[in-house]
Amino acid sequence: MAHLLGADGIALTIGTRTLLADVSLGLDDGDRVGIVGPNGAGKSTLLRIFAGTALPDGGRVTRVGGSTLGMLDQRDELPDDATVLDLVHGDAETHVWASDARVREVHDGLIADLGWDAPVAKLSGGQRRRVALAALLVQDPDVLLLDEPTNHLDVEGVAWLAAHLRERYGRPGTTGALVVVTHDRWFLDEVCSRMWEVRGDGTGAVDGYEGGYAAYILARAERARQAATAAEKRDNLLRKELAWLRRGAPARTSKPKFRLDAASALIDDEPPPRDSMELARMATRRLGKDVLDLESVSVAVPGKVLFDDVTWRLGPGDRYGIVGVNGAGKTTLLALLAGRREPDSGRVKRGKTIHVRELSQDVAELDELGSLKAVEVIEQEKGRVVVDGKELTASQLTEKLGFTRERAYTPVRDLSGGERRRLQLLRLLVSEPNVLLLDEPTNDLDTDTLAAVEDLLDGWPGTLIVVSHDRYLLERVADRQVALLGDGTIRDLPGGVEEYLRLRAAAKAAGASASGTPGGSGTPGGSGAAGGTGAAGTTSGTGPAAAGNGSGDELSQRDIRAAKKEVSRIERRLAKIAQKEAELHENIAQQATDYQAVARLDAELRDLVSERDELEAAWLEAAEVAG
Known part of the structure; x- marks a missing residue:
């Protein structure tokens, strides 16, 4: 090579x-x-x-x-007066890149929902990132x-x-x-x-x-094991040497000096203390049977319905991961659960014993505490916390979270993004919540810190809701996953993120089929774009109702509305089936020694699986019409 x-x-x-x-x-x-x-x-x-x-x-x-050589920097510093076309292709002639299948693939994968003339100043952070990536990848x-x-x-x-x-x-x-x-x-x-x-x-x-x-x-763990073995041997030898020194001959002889030199060498060879990321598991307040229920909730923003008659119930100890397309309402859903926003219709029923804390995406909660030192922020929340039977001070807690003494006494405004996120997470936990809402908690954290946070969340006994694009985190800490697909529903995902990706691919294929462009045009904002959005993210009229089915027969608005209702009905039934399946699995485990009961429950389970398969097929057909 x-x-x-x-x-x-x-x-x-x-x-x-x-x-x-x-x-x-x-x-x-x-x-x-x-x-x-x-x-x-x-x-x-x-x-x-x-x-x-x-x-x-x-x-x-x-x-x-x-x-x-091409490089994507961590921050997208793009000129506000440029357009998507300026940044991705510059002055290149259209025929040069439009005929390249590799370039069209990058368009479809990253910027299919943007118009060529969209000004950078009006793009969101995520859109700017995708434009910067596309500009780099087309250069190959x-x-x-x-x-x-x-x-x-x-x-x-x-x-x-x-x-x-x-x-x-x-x-x-x-x-x-x-x-x-x-x-x-x-x-x-x-x-x-x-x-x-x-x-x-x-x-x-x-x-x-x-x-x-x-x-x-795995390799690092093996290196750590070998280092620990070597350290143990070194410690044993050091103890023997020091014991000999205590019993040894007077210092005027040469032998003790030789032994002292050997002991000093062993001490010098001791590895430096590891920057510990141990996160204390906090006790949680008592959580009753009722936690949080969304009942027939609807929420709309200008030009879009985020939730349409949604019912979703959260019980004690439930652990959900939430994925979804940008703008589908993930952060709005957390705002509903946290009580920061009221639904347009329906209600959010809150248990009497719940204590909800929320980690926001930008950790803006710390802005008003910028002049305080990190350790003072924890002291302000709670001076002392009992962890594993030991009372720890705020200073000890911040040290366990990986803050050195210097960083623990650094003003909050001078902390890095990762340090602010760790500090805010600790601040939430010392308040002993029993419902924890996390919005993109992995931002700005390194992999070792992420592993420590996962260890903490993995054994945390309260109700946990995590919005994240980090599949590793979701699969580790969440028992179930749901998706916001932008159709006003909350869709259960028995198959996890892989199922979500399959649903999105099917929806895109259905949209391309309905518009008569199965392969996509490769042009941002064109008929191959999912949703066909322009510069400001508004619908450009390239959906099924406008484009027809490719043969000249246009779908009526009534057909589309009926299909959307059918999609919602099927998804509600699928959610109930998923809940019933979980209950049956639990009952089978509890009655494992009762052959007749297990046979009856297994028959019910097979019927549910068969119904689920039929419903998923019907969902795909309805989704093709609904677009």
Whole structure:
């Protein structure tokens, strides 16, 4: 394989911190590398050194002549006066890129819902991210550097990007290499064949691992086990040496000095203390039988119905993950549950014993506490907390959350995004809630912190609702998942995120079929775009009612309304079936020794599965008409 990019002995120190020290790395054709490490360790800096936008203090970066390089920065600094077309294709002639199937695939995957003339100033953060990605991918560089590419992308967008990169840089015989910095562990496993870990412990080292994220975790665990074994042996030897010194000959002889030197060497070889990310499990207040119920709830925003006569019941200990298209109402749903918003019709029934706390997406709750130190924020919420039978102070709690003493006494306004999110999560937990609402909790957190948060949530006994595009997190902490598909309903997902992606693909195929363009046009805002939105996100009239079915026979508005009602009816029945299936499985487990009862319950279960299959087929037919 051809060598593309290399770093030879690079070193970088910022202030008193050593980020990189004598680091040598290389990229060859076919390499797909994921970079992980603690926040602030230097992951983004390493990418910028590769790209040539940052210079190391020592060493050099070499690149093969004639090769091209493209980089996506963590922040999308796009000119507000530019349009989508300006950013993606610049001055290139339309016929040059419109005839390229690879370019049309990027259009369909990332910007099919945007108009070419949409000004950047009117785009949301997620839309700007997708435009920046599209502009980079259509260039098809030999070396692609991506810094947090999944930020602001929904589950569907992340899945498309992973498939595209794996196909472009992972097929046998392909040229080019990929390096990505991301906290999305599912993405790392799907895309990457190697991992680099920037330690961030002051040594400036970067360790290499073969395989994706799962393989990296296994290899790191094995290294930790070997280090622990070596440390145990070293400790045993140290104890023997020190015991000998206490019993040894007078200090005027040479032997004790030799022993002292040996003991000093053992002590110096002791590894530095790990930056602990242990998160304390907080006691929760008593939670009654009734928690939160949405009863016949409807909510509309200008130009769109988010929820249409929705009923959804949450019980004690329920753990739901929520996925959905952007703008479908995920954050609005959390606002309803938190009591920050009232429905247009229907009601939100709240249990008498519930204590709800919410982690918002931008952690704006901390803005008004900017002058306080991190430890003071926790003291203000609760001075002392009992964890595992021990009383801990606010200072001890922040230390357990990974804050060094220096950072614990840093004003909130000077904390990084990841530190603010950790602090706010701890602030919520010390208040002992029994209902926890988390809106994109993985933003700005490194992979080690995410693992610690998951360990905490995994054993948390209250009712948990998580909105996230992080599939790894959802599959770990949520027992069930639901989807907001933009049709005003909450759809249960027995098959998890994979089922959601299948439903979205079916809906897109149905929309393309109804508009008579099964392959899509590859042009943003054109008839191949799902929903056909323009610059401001308004409907452009390319849906089934306007486009017809491709043969000249247009669907009537009555047919479309009837199909939408049928879709809603089927989804409500599917939700009931899912609940009944769960109850039957539980009953079968409880009556496992009663053969007759198990046989009867199993027959009921088979009938439910058969009905579910028929309903899902009917849903697809109705969805094709509803669009």
